[in-house]
Amino acid sequence: MSGARLPSHLKFLCVVCPNGCDLVVAVEGTSPPKVLDVTGHRCPRGVDYAVSEVERPLRSIASSVRVRGGEMSLASVRTDRPIPLESVFGVMEEIRRCVAEAPVRIGDVLLENPAGTGCRILATRNVEHLEKRGCQRG
């Protein structure tokens, strides 16, 4: 892990456009890794993609938050913007501890700035009060 300075080659597909270039990326170091060279791309966007994927990959994540008093026990959630891949588990830990009260509406902010990422955790499912659903059942 520490102090490894040998260059290595990563191979992955560029997903920026339908060309789907097979990128070969020469990388040095580990935390954070540094891109030395990119080959296999057909356009400059491939280089940008390779550098961001290797040096600072960003990801959106989705999970669920427990709901008290709802027709369902979970409300699905997602980050409102991509976060650094390395922060994913820290954010998941805060999502795990979070409990929401019904009703929950799509777009409700259930967490602010988890793990210092600056993102918001948004509800992506409507969860009604338990009683309301009871009526609907008829």
Add this chain to the structure above:
Amino acid sequence: MKCEIRGVVVIGGGPAGLAAALSAVEAGCRDVLLLERDIRLGGILNQCIHDGFGLHAFGEALSGPEYAARYIDRVRTHDIEVRTGSMVLSLSRDRVLEVSSRNGYGTIRADAVVLAMGCRERTREALSIPGARPSGIYTAGAAQNLMNLENILPGRRAVILGSGDIGLIMARRMVLEGASVEGVYEVLPYASGLPRNLRQCLDDYGIPLHLSTTVTEVLGKGRLEGVVVSRVDESRSPIPGTEREVPCDVLLLSVGLIPENELARGCGISLDFRTGGAVVDETFMTDVPGVFACGNALHVHDLVDWVSVEASEAGREAADWAVAFRRGREPEVPVSLPVKAGEGVRYVLPGRLRGGRDAVLSLRVLAPGRDRDVILRVEGRDVLRRTFPRVHPAEMLRLAVPGSDLPPGGVVEVVSS
């Protein structure tokens, strides 16, 4: 018993049925009925909480429930009757449906029907893996339902058989919820999921993908204790001596989806053995007049966005049919000719072309490749030729074909550019 008389009846309230019902009412049909067997609309999108839906349709990355809600909200504000908890038991050639609901048994006579029942997962039984029958073996979608809707983690140490997208997404989901994933095993020499999912679900979490490898035995009594995996040769037969034991307490199967077409079969609608869905023409009409098909019940899609596009078209055609039918004349069905899947093509839709009107060809290739031309050939003439820089069986190809000089029928081939 009295038979209800309705305009357009849509079977299935998932993404296809929602889009079809909306476009049917927008196209001028004033009597649209949407039947859904679950207690809520949205279909499989309800359990697909990951994002990436709607990039084409809305230009943003939505989760499944959000994508569904966009359509459900519109259905609610339109004049569409929705009946949840209603399961269609049968469909006849004169478009009479038998329906079971909380109100009991009933029959509906429809002017037009849209089949939007979606698909189901292939199971272990379809693969015939030898060994015991312990608990802990799930289809990936069943595990997704347990985790995302019921808050149940199906196991702590997972093996995933098949590299379909649901399996890849579940691999990440399990890791995020604290389980470990030993690996994903794929019998084919290439992955069947989308590149985006391979990168973001496996590579990100260091989950290994083992190609040309499959599960050859299930171990454990009562509860799953492990699986035996083996390398396979070019004919997908396990190679003796390559067996390896992998301990695990849950095995997820992501080995393909099959359009759900019991209703179509019962109705005598011709099915395509390659897609598992109905044979339709460019108006999405089956060979039973007035019955249309769309979504994953027609063929398994890679992206929901295309399901919505296709289903909107099917809904519009169903509305046109129903309106004409209501005016007292059964519309005439123009002659159509078969479209064949030629060299390099696994399947192509529509399976029949009337010609003379705009159409969209949807197809899947047999093998991955670069710089390939898709050709529509009619009687030896290239009617359409389009180049794709990269093709993959996991990704559907869609080609708009202008109708002006489009003859009926043809052969679609994929060849090197």
